[in-house]
Amino acid sequence: MSASATRAVIWPAAGLAVWGAHFGAIYAVHAHACERDMAGRELLGLPWVPALVVGATLLALVVLAVLILLARPGGAVTDGGEAEPRFTLWFGAAACVVAGFAILFQATPALVLPACY
Template sequence: MSASAARAVIWPAAGLAIWGGHFGAIYAIHALACERGMEGGTLLGMPWVVAMVAGATILALLGLALIFVLARPGGEITEGGEAEPRFTLWFGAAACVVAGFAILFQAAPAMVLPACW
């Protein structure tokens, strides 16, 4: 029963956790660039901050896509003999979609605005 309860909590929260991790990564990248004076540096022909934020965004979106694919409802039987409620998986997939939009909306200004004002 503990595996089922853990799954019921992890699936809906996984997309939101990736969103939170991406949010923290963006601000860590900007803080590091400003603190160390690296806002003018380049990486792969782009400004360092833009390249790092783009990389973090791509990784976050790939993680969300993986969770979205894995969250599609299956016919597994749990210990109690009943199929897992589809709501948990549906909510996990919906949270991934919402988190994907949120990641894009928080990455856009982070790539446009300068790291240090």
């Protein structure tokens, strides 16, 4: 995959975008459960809301792991044949690690607290 200015901007933000998508998914699940009075329902024998929150969390963490693996040096080459700057790769991987912790911290209260009050 050739590196470009667009990729240099998008790559460091990819982990943060996954974090934002996970945040939105948790809110969507909770809002839907409260609006439709489905907070007490079950999905495959498990409580519906926590099961979807765990699923969204695992999916987000897997996507972050893939992004971190893609940050290995030597993978991307610019149009001129030079290696992509290490700072871009390092910063993207660091943002993925921070996003991973943030995903865990936002999933914990969503699992512990009831969906609707």
